Every structure is written in structure tokens, then in C-alpha cells.
Amino acid sequence: MNRHLPSRRTFLAGLTASLATPALLRASGLHHASGHAFGTSWGISADDPAALKALGPVITALFDEIDKDLSPWRADSAISRFNSDPKGVDASPELSRVTQAGLDLAASSDGAFDPTVGPLVARWGFGPITHGATPNWRGLSLRQGRLSKTDPDLTLDLCGIAKGRALDRAAHLARAHGVGSALLDLGGELYALGQHPEGRDWRVAVENPLSDQPTGTVLNLPAGLSVATSGVGVQGYGRNGQVWGHIMDPATAHPVAGKLRSVTVMATDAMMADGWATALFAAGDVAGPEIARTQDIPAVFLFDTGTGLRQVETGGIAAVLS
Structure with a gap:
């Protein structure tokens, strides 16, 4: 299993420790910093407005630097x-x-x-x-x-992995600026820095890939973990009853086909969450879940049944679902 992904034992142990930790912070109000990078938006939610104000320009500069290296x-x-x-x-x-x-x-x-x-x-x-x-x-x-x-x-x-790397570096930068508790978001990929100010895990929703249905899956994201989702989402279109997305199946040289609509992966760094979400979606309806089980990857697969969604869970991720 990839060293950046928590094993089932480590993942569940870390979750248990996180949930058992007393609520040390009681503040309910959050402050936000945000901007644009890599053709998407980024944001940070935390309870320290002064730190966020200082951090915003530094993160903007960081993302510009990464863009000069990795943007095709x-x-x-x-x-x-x-x-x-x-x-x-x-x-x-x-x-x-x-x-x-x-x-x-x-x-x-x-x-x-x-x-x-x-x-x-x-x-x-x-x-x-x-x-x-x-x-x-x-x-x-x-x-x-x-x-x-x-x-x-x-x-x-490297677009299937670079955004996650940028998020990891932004989280490191936030720590260096004294931000101990924050939720970082880069184009829907998330990194939990510490816990929510109320002393609980950060709660994040898995976007429903069927636009006419509400979100039904919520993750409790423990401190130090990241989550990324790949799927048809907004970068897709329909033709002749088939939904085509931007993720390619290298074996067929076509966009991934089938009933799989999204894959959400949790990992100890955003780069691997990003990359594995892409890989598992590209692997398709059958091979995707098989790889996730073999590699013990915490993931949620959402399939279109024609009348709703079917959810498949791997790698112990069920323990953080609400």
C-alpha cells in the first residue's frame, strides 16, 4: 500500500483517538481567506482572522510558483x-x-x-x-x-496530482504561520489542519454527482487527513445517453464509461488523495473498487443506478461517514 495512505489499522486508530480527544476549543465563529489559482478557487476557514490576513498573500505567491512549474x-x-x-x-x-x-x-x-x-x-x-x-x-x-x-x-x-501537491504545501505554509486549526480547500479538495474550533472533526460533504439530488454522504475529516473527489462532475457532458467526463481510460483511449460517477479518497496527504481518486475513477466500475480493496484505500464510490446512487465503501472509510 502507498505510504501516503493510512492502513486500515492506522486509519481507524487515528480516528478513534481523534473522536476521543476532549473539546479544547469552544469558538463557533470562523473567518475565511480565499482566492483563485489553477483555474479554480481556494479557501481557508479558521478562527484566527489576523493569521488568515497575513497568510492569504503568501499562499497566492506559493500557488503562482507551483503554476510556473506544473501548469500545462x-x-x-x-x-x-x-x-x-x-x-x-x-x-x-x-x-x-x-x-x-x-x-x-x-x-x-x-x-x-x-x-x-x-x-x-x-x-x-x-x-x-x-x-x-x-x-x-x-x-x-x-x-x-x-x-x-x-x-x-x-x-x-500532472493535473491529476498537482492540485493535491499544492494543497499539501499550502497546509505546510499555514502551519508555519501559526495556524493550528483550519480547513483548507483547493477546488473541492480538502485538508484538515487540526480540529474544528469547537473541538470536533471537520465535517465535509461528498458532492452528489446527480445534480437533481441532494448531498447524502458526509465525512468527519480527522486532523491531518485530506480528501479528494474525482468524477464526471462539472467537467463533463452528455451525449446519446452516455455521460462523458475529463478523466481518460488509458486502456480504451476514451473518457471513462460505465455507471461510476465519482470516487472520493481519504489519505494522509492531499497529493495521494488527489492521485488515487483519479486512478480509481479511471480504473472504472469493476477494477476501481477492486484496486481500492487490494490496496486498502479508504474510498467512497458512487454509481448511477438509473433511479439514484449506489454507494460502495472500501478501506475502513465507513468509520468516518455520517
Whole structure:
């Protein structure tokens, strides 16, 4: 199992400790800081308005820095330079770290997570990498800071994991600025820093992928854990009775098909929650839950039954559902 995901035993033990902790903070009011990055919005909720005021500009600068490294939408980013260079590049420490995480995840998921699917994503109208070779994550290599490829047209797209990495770094920055209790949100991915000021876990809702139905699943998110959801969501469209989303099935070179509508993953860092949510959704109706059970990943799968949603839980996540 990936080291960034809590084992069932560790996950449940940590949850029990969290729920047993006395309520040390009683404040009910929360303050907020927010902004925009990576084509989405971010926000922090905490009970310390002074810390949030100082933190906002620093997080904005951090996200700008990450964007310059990892955004395929920017022609001047480090990842775009790699994509346009047939020989590869000397990668920055950040690009190296996130690329290695993506390659490790590709291996662990048997290619369900593939950081070279950018051209497929663009072909279906969702991404900026409009040219490139057939996806093949095994054609990428990272050795001593040198990022190279076996095919000069191979491209790299880390959008399925980079947002989570940005959220992890924002949480680290918040700690460094003395924020001990906060809920961080980056485009719907969440990180629990400490507990809610009332002394309980943060409570977060899993968005219902069927727009005509209310949210029915709520998670109690313990301190130090993150949660991310992948699915058809807002980045999708319907055609001939089929719902198409932005997540590709590398095996078919098409958007993921089937009845699976979303996957929510909980992990000890946001980068792995983000990446595994993408991988498990890409794996599809049958293989997704099978991989989650094999890897003992805390996850919630939501399937469209035609009359509502069917929910499948793995990895002990049932213990935090309300």
C-alpha cells in the first residue's frame, strides 16, 4: 500500500483517538481567506482572522510558483518546456518530486493513473496538450534530476496530482504561520489542519454527482487527513445517453464509461488523495473498487443506478461517514 495512505489499522486508530480527544476549543465563529489559482478557487476557514490576513498573500505567491512549474496551460512552465523538448529537461526539484509521485502511482495502479494522457484529454475537449505521442507512462524516466522520454513526442500532464501537491504545501505554509486549526480547500479538495474550533472533526460533504439530488454522504475529516473527489462532475457532458467526463481510460483511449460517477479518497496527504481518486475513477466500475480493496484505500464510490446512487465503501472509510 502507498505510504501516503493510512492502513486500515492506522486509519481507524487515528480516528478513534481523534473522536476521543476532549473539546479544547469552544469558538463557533470562523473567518475565511480565499482566492483563485489553477483555474479554480481556494479557501481557508479558521478562527484566527489576523493569521488568515497575513497568510492569504503568501499562499497566492506559493500557488503562482507551483503554476510556473506544473501548469500545462502555460507555455513558459517547466512542464511545457519538457513537453516541447524532444530530449527532455533538467527538472526543478518540484517537477521532479511530483513527476516521481505520478510515476509511482502509475506503477501502483497498473497504469490506471497515466501522467502521459494529456493529448487524449485534449482530444475530448478538456485539456491544452493538443499534440503528442500515444500515452505511455513507462516511456518517461527521471534520474538524478534529468527528466527524459523514449519517444520525442511524449508529453507529461500532472493535473491529476498537482492540485493535491499544492494543497499539501499550502497546509505546510499555514502551519508555519501559526495556524493550528483550519480547513483548507483547493477546488473541492480538502485538508484538515487540526480540529474544528469547537473541538470536533471537520465535517465535509461528498458532492452528489446527480445534480437533481441532494448531498447524502458526509465525512468527519480527522486532523491531518485530506480528501479528494474525482468524477464526471462539472467537467463533463452528455451525449446519446452516455455521460462523458475529463478523466481518460488509458486502456480504451476514451473518457471513462460505465455507471461510476465519482470516487472520493481519504489519505494522509492531499497529493495521494488527489492521485488515487483519479486512478480509481479511471480504473472504472469493476477494477476501481477492486484496486481500492487490494490496496486498502479508504474510498467512497458512487454509481448511477438509473433511479439514484449506489454507494460502495472500501478501506475502513465507513468509520468516518455520517
